Amino acid sequence: MSKLKFYIPVIAFMALAILMWRGLYLDPKELPSMLIDKPMPAFELTSVDGAQISNDELPDKIFLLNVWGSYCLPCLIEHPTLMRLSEEGEIPVVGVNYRDRQNLAQEWLLDNGNPFEFSILDENGRFGIDLGVYGAPETYLVDANGVIRFRHVSVLDENVWREEFEPAIAELRSEGAAQ
Amino acid sequence: MKTAFARQSIFLSIFFAVFAAILLVSYSPTTVYAQVDTFAFETDEQQRRFRRLSDELRCPMCQNTNLTGSSGGTAEDLRREIHRMIVGGMTDQEIEQFMFERYGDFIFYKPRLRAETVFLWFGPLLFLLIGAMVAFGIWRKARTVDTVEHELDEQQQERLKKLLEK
Numbered sequence: 001m002s003k004l005k006f007y008i009p010v011i012a013f014m015a016l017a018i019l020m021w022r023g024l025y026l027d028p029k030e031l032p033s034m035l036i037d038k039p040m041p042a043f044e045l046t047s048v049d050g051a052q053i054s055n056d057e058l059p060d061k062i063f064l065l066n067v068w069g070s071y072c073l074p075c076l077i078e079h080p081t082l083m084r085l086s087e088e089g090e091i092p093v094v095g096v097n098y099r100d101r102q103n104l105a106q107e108w109l110l111d112n113g114n115p116f117e118f119s120i121l122d123e124n125g126r127f128g129i130d131l132g133v134y135g136a137p138e139t140y141l142v143d144a145n146g147v148i149r150f151r152h153v154s155v156l157d158e159n160v161w162r163e164e165f166e167p168a169i170a171e172l173r174s175e176g177a178a179q
Numbered sequence: 180m181k182t183a184f185a186r187q188s189i190f191l192s193i194f195f196a197v198f199a200a201i202l203l204v205s206y207s208p209t210t211v212y213a214q215v216d217t218f219a220f221e222t223d224e225q226q227r228r229f230r231r232l233s234d235e236l237r238c239p240m241c242q243n244t245n246l247t248g249s250s251g252g253t254a255e256d257l258r259r260e261i262h263r264m265i266v267g268g269m270t271d272q273e274i275e276q277f278m279f280e281r282y283g284d285f286i287f288y289k290p291r292l293r294a295e296t297v298f299l300w301f302g303p304l305l306f307l308l309i310g311a312m313v314a315f316g317i318w319r320k321a322r323t324v325d326t327v328e329h330e331l332d333e334q335q336q337e338r339l340k341k342l343l344e345k
Contacts, residue, residue, distance in 0.1 A: 129256055135253060
């Protein structure tokens with residue numbers, strides 16, 4: 001008994017050390033979104049192409065909402081993945097052009113290709129605040145009812161697509177089939 | 180000898196003065212690096228509330244500065260929103276709720292007291308209590324040890340004598 005008592009501080013120290021060691025490798029940018037399981041914020045804005053758009057224009061099936069900007073270098077890294085997804089018809093992608101200028105955004109899409117059904121023009125970042133955006137790139141998974149179900153902060157490459165989005169989408173689909 | 184000691188103490192006091200100065204400089208409030216916004220307010224009270232809110236809310240993008248101290252785009256947008264809401268007549272509670280609904284507890288440097296944040300608020304107190312209990316236990320044990328008789332019995336006396344004679 002007294003031996004056990006002797007080891008308690010050692011065990012407590014080890015537990016604390018392991019906890020803090022793990023803490024060193026946590027990504028502080030991985031923050032939970034407050035909008036998970038909440039409907040997409042209402043908007044009535046123009047698109048990058050200049051069309052009037054609102055929530056009614058959103059796809060009525062599961063889609064990706066990708067926050068991007070012409071100034072955003074990591075957006076170029078994830079761009080081929082978004083292009084592939086939309087070209088192969090795997091999932092519709094809607095863009096949020098966050099804190100950018102309309103002409104720069106249009107140029108960027110001409111230069112790099114346009115994977116988006118349309119891009120919500122958010123020049124002053126007001127819609128981004130309603131979404132709780134930290135900065136481009138960010139990608140939200142929205143279900144057929146327009147409810148946000150998942151968020152990924154930073155680059156969405158093929159690995160992230162396979163490991164995070166595909167399982168999340170499969171879950172949403174099985175949920176939809178059950179109803 | 181005495182002069183060497185005097186010189187040493189002068190060196191020491193200079194060292195501590197420099198050390199204190201460095202501490203002071205590195206601990207100066209973040210408002211030193213404040214961004215210059217040209218927001219107009221109707222009253223000084225509104226301006227004070229703006230200051231307080233942007234000092235106490237964290238910049239979501241840069242993570243380790245408040246809204247006042249950040250030049251990041253999102254922080255700029257959030258300061259503009261706070262200004263709009265204050266001039267629009269919203270209370271501090273309503274503005275904080277607005278931020279919470281979008282950015283969660285992370286946005287507050289002083290998180291709200293909720294089920295998720297109870298440990299954050301009272302964890303240190305819990306550890307202090309555990310420490311106090313352990314310290315009390317040790318103190319009580321030490322007191323009982325003191326009152327026990329320390330007389331050696333005959334056998335021990337014999338051993339002690341042998342050891343001393345060696």
